Amino acid sequence: MVKATLVDKNGLRKGAWSREEDDKLRVYVQKYGHWNWRQLPRFAGLSRCGKSCRLRWINYLRPDVKRGNFSDEEDNLIIQMHEELGNKWSIIAGKLPGRTDNEIKNHWHTNLSKRVKQSESVSSELVNKEQSSETSESADSQAEKSETDSVSVNTPSEPDGHPKIVENIPSPQEISCSELSSMNNDYVSAMNGAADSFSPMEIFQDSGFWNQPFLADNNDSQDDYHSLLFTEEVYMPSYPFNFDDDGVNWIQQMMQELQDI
């Protein structure tokens, strides 16, 4: 179910994430936030493109990501919102705390869409039966009935077949995952400063924003801050990190200590 890890021509790893990579990314983002996804893998010591890091964090590593089966309430909400909004997975995810757009999208395609189709086919059969039994009714009552149906039966009011949205749905920006990441502004500034100390030509030599390779053997001596960062992050002695509260507590403790500096 997990894509095999491979290395592309730029030296970037693709496919399944290893535990070590997860730990590096998690620790880095918890500590510094995602100040720049493109450059983040370089600082975090990951041979991944920024896009891959962002996806991994949002869909898997974020501390508030809820794993496990969807509840009936969640299913119903997804179905209802999909009926209103269509494939606006990020907006739907915003209404389901702990669920990611990718997870909801997968859940829809594997489970809910089939369920909806089934229920639709059943309801359409019922409607056909009702209509055939009503053929003896007067024309006036027929018109009245059709008006009633147009309200109660999901009649599209938009050209694309989706009804108009009545509810005040937050924009994707309002529910952006970036808000979920607790960033310390001091560190963001520090990191921006560190990033600025690189020559743009050095950093952006290769084309393609998301596919910037991380050069593990680059010359860090030209940037003290960068060297310090790598000393802390990449070559950190086996930190007591785990996927439980102890790991989170440890990270929180680390952040507190850094804030006190």
Next chain:
DNA sequence: AAAGTCATCAACCGCGGGGAC
């Protein structure tokens, strides 16, 4: 037990929006 098929879901890809210059 082996082979074939289906289901699941993590990860990739391409596109477009928005901000900065």
Next chain:
DNA sequence: TGTCCCCGCGGTTGATGACTT
């Protein structure tokens, strides 16, 4: 106003476990 860069979104892919024949 146009261009570039960063980011996020939605569609799609593909590896693998589960199930069936």
